[in-house]
Amino acid sequence: MIELADKNMIQENLEIKNPANPDLQKTIYVNQPTLPELDDFLPLLKDIWQSKKLTNFGKFHKQLEYELAKFLGVEYISLFSNGTLALIAALQVLKIKGEVITTPYSFVATTHALKWNGITPVFCDIEPKTYNLNPNKIEKLLTDKTTAIVPVHIYGNPCDVESLQEISDIYGLKLIYDAAHSFGVKLNNESILNFGDLSILSFHATKIFNTFEGGAVISHDEKTKKRIDYLKNFGFANETTVIAPGINAKMNEMQAAIGLLQLKDVEKNILKRKKIAELYRSAFKNIEGISFLNDVENVHHNYGYFPIFVDKRKYGIGRDELYYKLKKNNIFARRYFYPLISRFQPYRGLESATPENLPVATKIAEQVITIPIYADLEINDVERIIEIIKKK
Numbered sequence: 001m002i003e004l005a006d007k008n009m010i011q012e013n014l015e016i017k018n019p020a021n022p023d024l025q026k027t028i029y030v031n032q033p034t035l036p037e038l039d040d041f042l043p044l045l046k047d048i049w050q051s052k053k054l055t056n057f058g059k060f061h062k063q064l065e066y067e068l069a070k071f072l073g074v075e076y077i078s079l080f081s082n083g084t085l086a087l088i089a090a091l092q093v094l095k096i097k098g099e100v101i102t103t104p105y106s107f108v109a110t111t112h113a114l115k116w117n118g119i120t121p122v123f124c125d126i127e128p129k130t131y132n133l134n135p136n137k138i139e140k141l142l143t144d145k146t147t148a149i150v151p152v153h154i155y156g157n158p159c160d161v162e163s164l165q166e167i168s169d170i171y172g173l174k175l176i177y178d179a180a181h182s183f184g185v186k187l188n189n190e191s192i193l194n195f196g197d198l199s200i201l202s203f204h205a206t207k208i209f210n211t212f213e214g215g216a217v218i219s220h221d222e223k224t225k226k227r228i229d230y231l232k233n234f235g236f237a238n239e240t241t242v243i244a245p246g247i248n249a250k251m252n253e254m255q256a257a258i259g260l261l262q263l264k265d266v267e268k269n270i271l272k273r274k275k276i277a278e279l280y281r282s283a284f285k286n287i288e289g290i291s292f293l294n295d296v297e298n299v300h301h302n303y304g305y306f307p308i309f310v311d312k313r314k315y316g317i318g319r320d321e322l323y324y325k326l327k328k329n330n331i332f333a334r335r336y337f338y339p340l341i342s343r344f345q346p347y348r349g350l351e352s353a354t355p356e357n358l359p360v361a362t363k364i365a366e367q368v369i370t371i372p373i374y375a376d377l378e379i380n381d382v383e384r385i386i387e388i389i390k391k392k
C-alpha cells in the first residue's frame, strides 16, 4: 500500500510545472554516489583484461585490502561482494546460534542476516540520544539461548561501545557490529571498527565509500581473518580441504579496482558533506519542532546521513506531510528507518517486536526523515531544501 502511494506521488510530481523557476524542477535524491574519473578506471580495466585475473583474491583485491586497512586504521580486513553477505559470514565464522540481541532501528539487512543463519532476532530498544541499541535494556532480554549482540552504529554515530563490551564480557556473548554506516568513523582517534569481536562494512553505491556493491569484515587476529577468507570462498582452505559449508561472497577485481580509485577522494568528500551538515544545522536550530543529531565530542564523523526528526505538535505539520511536501518539490528524501524492522512481516510476530518493548524506536521511526546529503550536492540546492522545511 505504501509503495503504491509513493508511486502515485511520483506520477503527480512529474506533472508539477513552475516556469518562473526552472530550477525548482531539478530532482534531488537523498543520495548520489561519488565516482572516480572514468579515464582513471580504464587503465585498471586494461590490466584486468590482460591478466585475465577477474576474481579469487587477485592483485587489486590484495591491494585494496592493504590500502583499506591502512586508511581505516584496522589490522585485518576481508573484502566481500556486499555488506549483507559480510554480515552473514561474520555470524557464521563465530558460530552464532540461538538468540541474538539487535536493534529494530536499522536497515532490514541487519536482521535478515540473523534470520539467514537460523538465528532468532531479539529486538532491544534504542537510546533516546544516539538512536543506537540501549545497553541498559539488554539484560532483561537475555535468555539461556542468547549468544551474541549485533548493534548498528546508526548514521555512523558510535554505539556505547564500552557498555556493550562490558555486557558481552559478563555474559560471555559475542559482539558483532553492523558498521555499514561507519566507514572512516573514529572514536578518540581509534577506528570504530576496532571494537567488538567483528565489524562489517558495506560499500554499496549509497554508502560513504562505494565499490558499486561491496562489503568487508574487520577482524582482530590472523586466524579469524583466514577463516573468514575461507568462508567467503566456499570454505576452501586449500585445493583439497573444505573447512565449513562456505559461501561465494568474494569481491571481484573490477570492484576492487574501483575501490582503489574511490579511496583517494574519501576524506575530501567527507569534508564536503560536513559543510552541508553544518548548513543544515545552523538553519534548523531555530525551527521549532525540527531536531537533528549533533556531532559527538571525540568522534570523527563521516556525515553519511542527515536525519531530521519532526515533532508534529511543535512544527505544525507531521513527518509524512513534510516528506510529501518535499516530494512535490522534487526533493526525494527518505524515511530511514521507517518502518522499524520489527514491523515487517517476517518479524512482527516475535515477542520482542511489540511497540511496548520498543517505545523509543517506535517514536523515532514515526518522526524521521533523512534529507539529501552527498559530496556533490550543490549549495543552492541545500538552500532550496532548507527553504521548503522552513516554510510550513
Ligand SMILES: *Cc1c(COP(=O)(O)O)cnc(C)c1O
Pocket (backbone or CB within 6 Å): 082, 083, 084, 085, 106, 107, 109, 110, 152, 178, 180, 181, 201, 202, 203, 204, 213, 214, 215
Ligand atoms: C547498507 C546496509 C547493509 C547492507 O549492505 P549491502 O552492501 O547493501 O548488502 C547492512 N546494514 C546496514 C545498516 C546498511 O545500511
